[in-house]
Amino acid sequence: MDDREIIALYFKRLESAITETAKKYGNYCFSISHNILRNCHDAEESVNDTYLQTWNSIPPTKPNCLSAYLAKIVRNISLNRIKSQNTQKRGSGEYELVYEELEGTISSSQSVEDLVDEISLRDLINRWLDTLSPEQRMVFVGRYWYFDSISTISAKMDFSDSKTKMLLLRLRNDLKEYLESEGIHL
């Protein structure tokens, strides 16, 4: 079933919308959540929460790209889940590694919250992504949006692991420079 038909089911308020969504995008959503949470049970719960949130938001929302719409919801839910879980202790797996990579990139005594609000940061990141080549962008998104491992990204892009690591290092430095050029001195 194509995405338009699935969205039409949501608009008709037919519960088969969720079944069809799960059939087409269940594994995709699960893999995103599992990359973050590293726990099958938690990932499954996050995917179910994603279906509920999608059911409640369509209509009125009519997503242009259903896969990205679902992916953003499941990512957000999974991140919030790990955030609440890790009040005492930070997570494990790729999330932990990604966290450290980005924390290292943005080293400053001043907190980001003081410098820029979330909307501005989002817009800046989008504008910076616009400047990248598709290859660079996919590597960055694979690592910092999907939390894919270096080896997964390398296999997907047909790169060696060292090339992927080097590219990510350059991209992090480039992002830092870009944010500084936009007046965010980190």
Next chain:
Amino acid sequence: MKAEKIIFAMNDIKDDYVAEYAEKSKPVKPKASHHFRTWSIVAACLALVIICTPTLIHIFNSSEIDDPKAGAQYEFSSYAELYSALPDGNIIANIPNSKDATISAYVICPEGTTDFTDYNNYSYLNVDVSYQDGTGVNIFCEVSSENTAKEEIDSKPLKYPSEDVSMTTVSNCDIYYLSYDNGSDNVNIAVFSVEGSLYELSTTTFNQQELIQYISDMFG
């Protein structure tokens, strides 16, 4: 905390970038059967050309524009086109400040429908209204609904938890309304029935009072 801020801010990158990576498939490594594969592709292309030639000739010779497919969604090109298709007295014809709004609408019709200008053929009508000041409302109408607004509310406890639903009356019409947090926004919803059609208005930019006033304006 800085990394966390960036990780969360990245959630709203463009859909295209999220899809771009997801759709990138793993590269296929060259195999020993290289020649066989090449000839298979050439043969498949030739077969495709032979099969598709009559269809392509038909397409290029045809000057007619196909009608919208029966049962498919039909998008109105303008509010004026939608307006002309609405029957007298339909409240969607009374969208407040419509001149200052960008309005897009589409319908879903039963299988076999070819006349999308006949309101009686609609199963569902969806209208998105966006005002210049950033406010907006989505109007979703189920034409000839089997349910009244109350029955609709009662039949969807997942979407309309009974303890959250309030009711008011506008122009002798019972309006059921509630708010919920969808994770990123506070959504206000109002559901009501008029002459057999079920309407659901939802907005993230108007509060409950403003939404009820909006509905009141639609009733004139």
